[in-house]
Amino acid sequence: MSWQRIQALVLRYTYLYARSVPRVTEIFFWPLMDLLVWGYVTLYLQRVGNVSAPANAFMFLLGAMIFWDILYRAQQGVTLSFLEDIWSRNLLNVFVAPVRVGEFVLATYLVGLVRIGVTIGVLAGLAYALYSFNIFSLGISLVPFFANLLLMGWALGMVTTALIMRWGQAAEALAWGVPFLIQPVAAVFYPLDVLPRWIQPIALAIPATHVFEGMRQVLRGGGVSAGSLTTAFVLNAIYLVAAAFFFRYMFDVARRKGLLAKLGTQ
Amino acid sequence: MVPANMSEAVVQIEHLRKEFNGTVAVADVSFSVRRGEIVGVLGPNGAGKTTTIQVLLGLTTPTSGTVRLFGMDLERHRCEILQRCNFCSAYTALPANLKVRENLRVAGGLYGVTHWNDKMDRLLALFEIAHLKNQITGRLSSGESTRVNLCKSLLNDPELLLLDEPTASLDPNIADKVRKLLRRIQREQGITMIYTSHNMRDVEEVCDRVLFLHKGRLIAEGTPQEVIARFNQKSLEEVFITVARSGDLLEAPSP
Numbered sequence: 001m002s003w004q005r006i007q008a009l010v011l012r013y014t015y016l017y018a019r020s021v022p023r024v025t026e027i028f029f030w031p032l033m034d035l036l037v038w039g040y041v042t043l044y045l046q047r048v049g050n051v052s053a054p055a056n057a058f059m060f061l062l063g064a065m066i067f068w069d070i071l072y073r074a075q076q077g078v079t080l081s082f083l084e085d086i087w088s089r090n091l092l093n094v095f096v097a098p099v100r101v102g103e104f105v106l107a108t109y110l111v112g113l114v115r116i117g118v119t120i121g122v123l124a125g126l127a128y129a130l131y132s133f134n135i136f137s138l139g140i141s142l143v144p145f146f147a148n149l150l151l152m153g154w155a156l157g158m159v160t161t162a163l164i165m166r167w168g169q170a171a172e173a174l175a176w177g178v179p180f181l182i183q184p185v186a187a188v189f190y191p192l193d194v195l196p197r198w199i200q201p202i203a204l205a206i207p208a209t210h211v212f213e214g215m216r217q218v219l220r221g222g223g224v225s226a227g228s229l230t231t232a233f234v235l236n237a238i239y240l241v242a243a244a245f246f247f248r249y250m251f252d253v254a255r256r257k258g259l260l261a262k263l264g265t266q
Numbered sequence: 267m268v269p270a271n272m273s274e275a276v277v278q279i280e281h282l283r284k285e286f287n288g289t290v291a292v293a294d295v296s297f298s299v300r301r302g303e304i305v306g307v308l309g310p311n312g313a314g315k316t317t318t319i320q321v322l323l324g325l326t327t328p329t330s331g332t333v334r335l336f337g338m339d340l341e342r343h344r345c346e347i348l349q350r351c352n353f354c355s356a357y358t359a360l361p362a363n364l365k366v367r368e369n370l371r372v373a374g375g376l377y378g379v380t381h382w383n384d385k386m387d388r389l390l391a392l393f394e395i396a397h398l399k400n401q402i403t404g405r406l407s408s409g410e411s412t413r414v415n416l417c418k419s420l421l422n423d424p425e426l427l428l429l430d431e432p433t434a435s436l437d438p439n440i441a442d443k444v445r446k447l448l449r450r451i452q453r454e455q456g457i458t459m460i461y462t463s464h465n466m467r468d469v470e471e472v473c474d475r476v477l478f479l480h481k482g483r484l485i486a487e488g489t490p491q492e493v494i495a496r497f498n499q500k501s502l503e504e505v506f507i508t509v510a511r512s513g514d515l516l517e518a519p520s521p
Contacts, residue, residue, distance in 0.1 A: 090358070258320060
């Protein structure tokens with residue numbers, strides 16, 4: 001691993017974002033829209049007197065929305081960095097340089113981390129200003145929650161990027177679609193027991209489910225379940241390793257089929 | 267007498283074969299390139315030039331055959347080898363919304379170049395584009411972009427430089443300057459170059475030796491003059507046309 005090469009890749013994405021208003025806007029636009037829509041929908045539901053809704057339903061939804069964004073942005077950080085190189089016909093310049101696959105992936109992780117930091121900072125500030133919701137009220141448990149969502153986002157990002165590498169720009173929509181495939185099963189906006197019984201074991205195999213369940217537990221005033229967090233970390237470790245192998249496998253397939261060169265010049 | 271290090275083979279390809287889903291792109295190609303040589307890889311569309319270059323860059327893996335660069339197996343030592351190579355193509359671009367110096371800084375970082383700033387200034391001056399240093403790359407003319415690309419490809423002082431139609435988008439004046447510069451750089455630094463072009467004048471002027479590919483096979487090899495004489499033609503362009511039109515019927519005539 002060469003830190004200098006990783007730094008160069010991160011620098012390249014930093015220049016790209018610093019120079020492009022649409023790209024910077026994109027980091028804030030959708031999270032902001034989500035925050036406004038979900039926030040006001042929840043306020044409305046409370047106002048029309050849905051007495052069966054728990055008082056903290058509002059916090060659950062806003063918290064879930066912000067947490068979902070961590071996962072989504074982590075996945076996007078990896079995938080969009082790769083797509084940026086395709087769109088700018090720069091992919092060949094990266095892969096004819098002595099860049100190792102691990103260095104490339106690590107650089108995209110770091111870019112994702114920066115994107116998340118910025119987005120979450122803005123969302124947390126706005127949620128507090130508009131709805132008096134303080135995500136930091138989750139306290140120290142925020143750290144393992146955040147870490148788990150980040151790890152899962154990175155694993156998803158690697159899988160998505162590997163699929164785009166294999167099937168080219170035709171598979172580009174996956175960059176935005178893949179996270180939403182797991183959203184209904186991961187108990188993001190509702191508790192696990194709402195899901196049909198037969199889906200629940202599948203949901204429990206998704207690290208994010210443990211995070212969203214844990215978040216609701218903490219917001220209800222309960223403690224963090226160490227067992228649940230450990231399960232999430234173990235699952236994430238397994239998925240990250242599997243995703244890394246899958247990425248490496250698809251990279252080799254892409255080289256065997258000449259797809260890297262095709263992606264880099266199309 | 268060639269000095270010992272000049273006779274060292276920088277590139278050794280033996281029985282290279284590459285198939286894509288059953289389609290043969292390169293059937294059986296063997297050649298070597300000595301240190302300090304400029305070798306032109308020529309052939310009509312579909313001859314296997316691009317695939318051969320992609321294999322040399324580690325972008326594509328061979329179906330069979332061996333590829334050794336600097337005496338090392340490409341598959342096993344891909345990163346060490348790429349550290350000593352660079353590439354410039356008319357068909358790739360540097361990110362359009364970065365400034366020229368930003369693009370070169372990133373490229374310098376990817377190759378672990380120290381003092382990239384000094385090197386960048388020297389190369390930009392050499393290609394007469396020092397005034398473009400703070401320009402957005404996407405706003406350059408295609409000729410200026412090509413020269414920036416050439417600067418990028420020389421940043422790491424490569425021992426092997428792969429040039430894919432480097433003068434394709436240049437006007438005759440700049441193309442002439444670039445050809446002369448490439449020859450000068452090769453003389454001064456002893457860089458080995460593999461050069462593809464459809465401009466036969468480029469090849470005659472720049473290359474020490476040419477490899478003629480047709481339908482994935484090497485059908486002729488030698489200095490430009492040797493190849494012209496072997497096909498009983500007056501120029502490489504005529505050889506090219508002959509091969510393109512009746513290559514199936516041609517066995518490279520004996521010298």
